[in-house]
Amino acid sequence: MITLIYRAIALLIFVFTGIELFKTDKLMDKINACMVMVPLALRILMIK
Amino acid sequence: MKSLQKHSLLMSIICLGISTVIAVMAGLDFYSFRHYQEIIKPGSGVTETFQLSQFNKNLTGTFGDTTVYVMKGKKEGGSLLVLGGTHPNEPSGHMAAITLIESGQIDAGTVYVIPRTNNSAFTHNDSQEASIHFYHFTTASGVRTFVYGSRATNPLDQWPDPDVYIHKTSGQTLSGSETRNLNRAYPGVADGNLSEEVAYAITTMVQSLNIDMEVDLHEASPEYPTINATVAHERAMMIASQAILELNFEGIEMSLEPSPVKLHGLTHRELGDYTNTLALLMETGNASQGRLRGRSSEALVLTGKDKFYTWAAKLGFVYIPYDDSGVSIETRVGRHLQGIIEFTKAFTDQEGKAITISGIPTYEDLQSSDLGKWLN
Numbered sequence: 073m074i075t076l077i078y079r080a081i082a083l084l085i086f087v088f089t090g091i092e093l094f095k096t097d098k099l100m101d102k103i104n105a106c107m108v109m110v111p112l113a114l115r116i117l118m119i120k
Numbered sequence: 121m122k123s124l125q126k127h128s129l130l131m132s133i134i135c136l137g138i139s140t141v142i143a144v145m146a147g148l149d150f151y152s153f154r155h156y157q158e159i160i161k162p163g164s165g166v167t168e169t170f171q172l173s174q175f176n177k178n179l180t181g182t183f184g185d186t187t188v189y190v191m192k193g194k195k196e197g198g199s200l201l202v203l204g205g206t207h208p209n210e211p212s213g214h215m216a217a218i219t220l221i222e223s224g225q226i227d228a229g230t231v232y233v234i235p236r237t238n239n240s241a242f243t244h245n246d247s248q249e250a251s252i253h254f255y256h257f258t259t260a261s262g263v264r265t266f267v268y269g270s271r272a273t274n275p276l277d278q279w280p281d282p283d284v285y286i287h288k289t290s291g292q293t294l295s296g297s298e299t300r301n302l303n304r305a306y307p308g309v310a311d312g313n314l315s316e317e318v319a320y321a322i323t324t325m326v327q328s329l330n331i332d333m334e335v336d337l338h339e340a341s342p343e344y345p346t347i348n349a350t351v352a353h354e355r356a357m358m359i360a361s362q363a364i365l366e367l368n369f370e371g372i373e374m375s376l377e378p379s380p381v382k383l384h385g386l387t388h389r390e391l392g393d394y395t396n397t398l399a400l401l402m403e404t405g406n407a408s409q410g411r412l413r414g415r416s417s418e419a420l421v422l423t424g425k426d427k428f429y430t431w432a433a434k435l436g437f438v439y440i441p442y443d444d445s446g447v448s449i450e451t452r453v454g455r456h457l458q459g460i461i462e463f464t465k466a467f468t469d470q471e472g473k474a475i476t477i478s479g480i481p482t483y484e485d486l487q488s489s490d491l492g493k494w495l496n
Binding site: 074093096097103105106107109110113114117 | 128129131135136138139142143146147150151154244276
């Protein structure tokens, strides 16, 4: 159960980060968002 | 800037594309390592195998389940359990167990061998250690690949770590990350976390099969004081003493440490307390897991050569003889295998039940030949 909650939280942050990626006009913020999304994706998929 | 704003959507898509490529590459690497099938080629001395989950059904289908190799001798006698890979970042224990499985013959008694005791810990590396994933040996059948894993159970299989790890049966408290250390989980819990379930299965196996003696094979950093040592439960002291005298007569420096009565969760304490087995643990010196090492590499794992450890040894910071020649995996595996030979001889002398192992390389054999020669 706790794993499902954790993955749901990770997915939520992933989605918000993705929205930020497309909303912001600053290149550095876009790069930051992409860097954050990589480990989140791996955690959501329980690969790492 | 205006140009960037104009092309914001395009930039977002490019950034997303790059991060997707990175995520896929990293994901494939992690996934393939987690699911890598290490091949062990049992020799004719292995008479049967079974899964550890036989002794705890909760392990069935999990990464905690592991294969137990049974080597039954022609004559009746005593029984021995050899644990390799309790800590998969200590490769000589793992390789000594595999060498026993692949080249050993049992003339009397029964030997049980678990080469991947913490199987889950073989599916990842410790973070921020720059550890290698694999190391290789050239054998008669070609180049073979073995896994260099982590000290602890994979957090994908067991999480979250508590702030403080409370050992269930003693109430002992340790750092939270130690909750994933199999050698702090004994005697284990049938329906606990994965490490506790594995520990429970091993404890139950030792009880159910009435295994007479157990040897857990480890390595330690050269700067760690308990090294080139055998740690023995108080009931195993006489056997350990005789064996260690023999090892020292053979020129293999080995000290004897009593298992601390109040340090809980370790095989030499809990298997000794909760079962009738004579519990022993051996440590060799492994520079590739040490804090003082330089670059982590396969060569470091196999040769044990590290210029920073040579420097540290000159300054008196290490507890083993160490110089430019390092401590090779042949030397480390040789120490473990010679130790097992001497423990079984002492057991046979003192307990009146024979455990006789032949075919495995001695310490001397491994001073003059590569380990690969002894693998199938």
